[in-house]
Amino acid sequence: MSGRNENGDTPVYATRGLIDLLLERAAATEPAQMNVVLDATPAGDFETDLGVDPSTPVLSHVYFPTAGRAVSDVFGVDLGTPAGRGRARFLTHPQGPAELTRRDDLAGVVLLAVPPWERITAFDRRGRELSLTILDAEPPAESLPE
Template sequence: MPPVYATRALVAVLCELAADADPDSVSVRLAATPARDLDAGDETHTLDPDTPVLSDFYFPSAGDALTSVFGVDLAAPAGQTAGRFVSHPKGDHTVTLADDLHAQLLVGVPPWEPGEVRAHNRHGTRREFVVVDADPPAADAP
């Protein structure tokens, strides 16, 4: 099973979101960028250009009104979430039935540092997690 890749900046922001929400948990939809499109040094050149790297997130509060009424997550475009980050404030990395299982699931625990984030597949099996020093391409101005 291939590793799960994420940018260092994304992991840092996810840890900040989890720390801000503590003692409550947070669940964040994640988007990936192909390695070839990342702005990085030589590190991403060792990855296959098609390798998805988790690089962006959708704000956790986006679409809450619709979700709470219909029980369906309508805030993120269909097919554009490559994974999910969930925080476990009680400190257990184990994936639970309450976690929204995507193909890739990142689980963070206190003390909310990047080294305390683990990757799992949709069945809760731990996967290798690699943080890369890269940034997604700059968004085009509207």
């Protein structure tokens, strides 16, 4: 998502709450696959210091594909995701494999889970595994415009 670690790969950061939610939903959705858009919050927007550069994106939100489903099905336009958001995806492979396939929807970062739904692996769009750091932090509360 930004910067490189000592191994030369781009580290991915996510909140524990998001990871727990994704694994719970994956287990509940099985045997169906999940394919949802993820969004990030800049590390500097968190109330606590996360120990990373303030501009580092931390995956913290998920957009479930419900809003605008009919338009998406017909025209391929996802109205459930705000414009300019969601450069990451979460996918599940209930029957395996534990790697990206040619049939997967790709994004800059893809988080992938397979049964027994205990671990998520991060990949770049080329299928290279990335380091995933899970942070015990809550993203700032968001409010809807009045």
